[in-house]
Amino acid sequence: MTHTLHRQGSLESLGQDFVVFAMPSSGLTSAGSKPKLDKVFEILARHNPVNIGDSKGGSRFSLGGADKVKEIIVENELVHGVFRSREQLIAVLKDLKEADLGLCVTVSGLMHNVEECCDQVGLTPHTIVNSLGIWGKTELLPDKKVQEVATMCGHGLVSFNLILALAGQVKRKELSPEKAGELLAKPCICGVFNPVRAAELIQEFAD
Amino acid sequence: MKIDQEKCVGCGSCLPYCPANAIKMAEATACIELDECVECGVCRRVAVCPVDAIEQQPLEWPRAVRAIYSDPLNIHKETGLAGRGTEEIKTNDVTGRFKRGFVGIALEIGRPGIGARLRELEKLSMALARYGVEFEPKNPLTNLINPVTGELPPEIRDEKVLSAIIEFAVPESELLAVLEVVRKTGATLETVFSVDVACRAGLEVRWPMLATLREAKTYFRPNAKINVGLGRPLVE
Numbered sequence: 001m002t003h004t005l006h007r008q009g010s011l012e013s014l015g016q017d018f019v020v021f022a023m024p025s026s027g028l029t030s031a032g033s034k035p036k037l038d039k040v041f042e043i044l045a046r047h048n049p050v051n052i053g054d055s056k057g058g059s060r061f062s063l064g065g066a067d068k069v070k071e072i073i074v075e076n077e078l079v080h081g082v083f084r085s086r087e088q089l090i091a092v093l094k095d096l097k098e099a100d101l102g103l104c105v106t107v108s109g110l111m112h113n114v115e116e117c118c119d120q121v122g123l124t125p126h127t128i129v130n131s132l133g134i135w136g137k138t139e140l141l142p143d144k145k146v147q148e149v150a151t152m153c154g155h156g157l158v159s160f161n162l163i164l165a166l167a168g169q170v171k172r173k174e175l176s177p178e179k180a181g182e183l184l185a186k187p188c189i190c191g192v193f194n195p196v197r198a199a200e201l202i203q204e205f206a207d
Numbered sequence: 208m209k210i211d212q213e214k215c216v217g218c219g220s221c222l223p224y225c226p227a228n229a230i231k232m233a234e235a236t237a238c239i240e241l242d243e244c245v246e247c248g249v250c251r252r253v254a255v256c257p258v259d260a261i262e263q264q265p266l267e268w269p270r271a272v273r274a275i276y277s278d279p280l281n282i283h284k285e286t287g288l289a290g291r292g293t294e295e296i297k298t299n300d301v302t303g304r305f306k307r308g309f310v311g312i313a314l315e316i317g318r319p320g321i322g323a324r325l326r327e328l329e330k331l332s333m334a335l336a337r338y339g340v341e342f343e344p345k346n347p348l349t350n351l352i353n354p355v356t357g358e359l360p361p362e363i364r365d366e367k368v369l370s371a372i373i374e375f376a377v378p379e380s381e382l383l384a385v386l387e388v389v390r391k392t393g394a395t396l397e398t399v400f401s402v403d404v405a406c407r408a409g410l411e412v413r414w415p416m417l418a419t420l421r422e423a424k425t426y427f428r429p430n431a432k433i434n435v436g437l438g439r440p441l442v443e
């Protein structure tokens with residue numbers, strides 16, 4: 001959730017990976033936020049996200065369906081959706097701007113893409129957070145491809161071993177890459193994991 | 208977490224799901240190495256056990272600290288939020304927490320996927336305290352850090368977490384000096400950590416912090432997280 005900015009990969013791959021978050025500020029604008037968050041959910045769901053979820057309850061893949069995410073949204077919540085294209089992002093931002101809910105909206109993605117989409121919708125970026133990468137004992141880290149999949153879960157709940165195990169099954173043609181992507185999305189409880197991008201990465205891995 | 212040895216059928220389905228690599232096969236059943244388990248709850252939540260043998264044992268202090276920083280479904284009393292950090296930039300358009308002229312810094316120790324004993328985090332918090340940073344009061348870790356020495360309570364130093372985040376802000380003019388402290392101390396850690404930096408849009412240059420990083424030839428990734436300014440009432 002918090003660290004969707006630490007996603008790794010090629011520019012081409014990261015260019016098809018946007019996470020849109022909407023939330024009130026706890027204690028400042030959280031009172032009465034439930035109907036606004038429901039509206040955000042409707043907007044996100046309307047634009048065919050590859051994942052959708054909330055920070056306190058679960059995701060489409062951990063709960064077993066987007067409708068179940070809608071049922072568990074509560075006051076003072078963070079709702080988010082994962083999208084694959086700039087066109088989707090522009091449409092989502094346009095709808096959120098028109099809805100004028102007053103909730104805070106944040107987007108993770110390639111910086112220049114997000115800025116250009118904001119420009120097209122007439123939004124002025126307010127604050128940015130950038131990753132300076134991984135420091136410390138980096139020799140402990142696994143293969144770069146494993147990291148690219150694992151870092152799509154902001155809380156680190158998608159294990160390196162699961163990625164390797166599923167990549168092995170895909171390589172042996174026991175599992176489709178798409179199914180592997182969905183299985184990998186399940187441990188990511190809040191739903192910022194991009195299963196379609198994971199399937200692409202797993203396929204590359206298996207090749 | 209623990210696995211009921213009477214129920215476990217030894218299928219091994221749970222093994223690859225553990226982010227801490229703490230589940231092992233012991234003869235005919237799977238067992239959790241308690242010292243390695245970070246209490247994130249993944250093994251139980253994904254429900255791959257065919258006989259429902261995985262259980263959450265009662266967690267007492269100091270072991271409870273593992274779940275506090277590893278299981279994102281924990282709601283922190285300090286923040287009212289789930290997860291390990293704060294609202295950080297996500298609500299900055301209405302909180303104004305990160306002001307122009309300042310840079311927010313977050314160090315997530317153990318991320319990605321390696322995990323950390325809290326004594327590793329303490330190496331950084333002590334170095335930063337010596338430098339004189341003020342830790343972010345709303346971060347769920349800050350109430351455990353001695354603000355003067357940066358020390359953690361001794362009883363939690365050997366506890367293992369998936370990751371935990373140190374957050375603070377410094378004047379933009381000190382960004383590079385603080386990063387140097389982090390770099391030097393970080394080289395002594397027995398784990399990895401992710402580093403991020405945050406700033407407000409400037410009046411003349413959109414992202415002044417990035418200009419500073421470019422000038423110092425400090426690497427930053429091409430992807431970012433941007434608050435698009437839709438929150439109301441807006442802090443200009």
